Amino acid sequence: MANLLLQGLLGPLTEPAPDADPAASAELARLAAEVGKAARRRLGRSLSIREVDAGSCNACELEINALSNSYYDIERFGLRFVASPRHADVLLVTGPVTKNMRQALERTYEATPGPKWVVAAGDCAGGCGLFADSYACVGRVADVLPVDLHIPGCPPTPLALLSGLLGLLEVNQAPGRPLSARQREIGS
């Protein structure tokens, strides 16, 4: 046991942060323009994330869970998963939004205090079409909630998820001020 603890101290596996997703830069620039000063002040440099599985196959959840392992260590960026929408700034939504989950998703959104963002994670959540024609699915998260950012992938890799979420943090900095070097390097 002591050895295990020691091992964790001696050789951290945590990798440097990826850059914010360049593919999402247009979406993020628009967001940056929209986020008011007041909202920016309230959200600060840390974001609390409530994950909502709106009917995914669970592959997205596997990769979202991987964000908490030692390689990605998402909490070093001030990003953390919270147990209740009441504590959340961001809803991270996966799945083709099944009709059986639509109401729960809407209620979760209503229970989240503003200012808040919605991130649609994965191809289903973005409307890839695989489940689109089903009698049981709504189709896209954007058909149910206002989506601020979409992170594609089937499932998105942890790095893709991290890039997208770091972009959100950057949006939240004062305009023209990207993440500080310290923020990027903590833990890496």
Place this chain on the structure above:
Amino acid sequence: MTARPPFLAKLTGRAEPDATKRRWRRYPIDPAAWDELCGALGTGLDLVSLWGEPGAVHMALREGDEAVIVTLPCPSGRYPSVGRLHAPAVRLERAVQDLTGLVAEGLPDARPWLDHNRWGVRHPLWSAEPVAADGAPYPFLPVEGEGLHQIPVGPVHAGVIEPGHFRFTVNGEAVVRLEQRLGYAHKGTAALMTGAPLAHAGRLAGRISGDSTVAYALAFALAVEEATGSQVPDRAQWLRGLMAELERLANHLGDIGAIANDAAFAILHAHTGMLREQVLRASHTAFGHRLMMDRIVPGGVAQDLAAEGRAAIAATVGHIRRVFPKLVEVYDETNSLQDRVVGTGVVRPEWVNQFATGGFVGRAAGRAFDARRWAAYAPYHSLTVEPPVFEQGDVNARVWVRIREVEQSLTLIDRMLETLPSDPILAPLGSGPAAGPETEGAALVESFRGDVFFWVRVTAEGRVAACHFRDPSWFQWPLLEAAVEANIVADFPLCNKSFNCAYSGHDG
């Protein structure tokens, strides 16, 4: 197992089980034979699955080495309930009723199961009549008694997990009853697969449950290959096995840590999380996708092992072999953790035998069944799989099954890498063994969670005419309800994680 004469041999007219060609042949039967089979279920005759299509209901059954599908025509839309005599069929019959409208006469619980009255359509696999999507409230079972109160949980949970609803009735700290409500992740996958070209249907099959994408894609491919009489190249068979074991390894490592984490023992979670990540990275190096989605296709595999894949897998296996025993030691010797897992959430052997429960839930309570050994599909026909069996049926036993299976998977992966033949990886599908416009096939594949059943009917043009899949969770979820009874509420997450049942896989 009873001493009675085997049912299925009588049905199939074979005196001896046919061990060389274990096909899921389908036999039409009459209501009398249906009743006789229903009465025998659970006494060594396992219900593998039950599903409906317009005008007929099917049961897949297994007895010893024998396996069949029986079909009861029911043009009137009614059939004698299996669940009235054999409880494991109840939820399946509720699902059949929701999807096709076929009514199981005498079904003790006829409430809807997958249909939450939100689809805007009723009986989507048969009449598909439009209805109002008004989300009528679900009648939970009534609970009466002094001092009882209820805790509703979900479908949105506190953790990053799939959606489902748990209704706890508790007396003080103790759970008096857990009632599950599932179906939130129902995506109509079987309906989407029906009519689809095989390649597209295969992509859907790989998204029935993401954590078992390899197992589902394999089950679908094997069923299609049986239907079309196709031969799969040797190399493809061994690569499939390799992917299946990598998937098992990643999931078991994740589960072992997650169970410890639910007992607030985070360091084990941190360490197994690293090992899991290494397996996913090796899988990505080897096959170009961390979860190996869309790599197994009917006829073979879509992607060969990358040049650097072999070394990546071998290095990961070697590393796990060095590190894992230390983690097991910590698990086994930490009293505070053992205090939480030993004797918690006990599943009794008679339950797993009645429900034909597979995977770690079944093997932790004395049921040795493993589809890799029983069905012996390639490449397991030439490998030794010894299912680890424990008797206690508690959280601890379910962890130990996983520990032993991690060790076995490491050995299997070594063997597979050694043996890997150098054939092509994909062959064209055959035209089918039977004359006629449509042919059928079925397969049972061991996912990390237990046996996945897939049945498919294929048209001559290479499309899915009809299909059905049954996740192992169908026969595990009900036992979770039973296992948590009299446990404290705080131990539910621990019990639940040790079962790790599928939501999407179950809901379809």
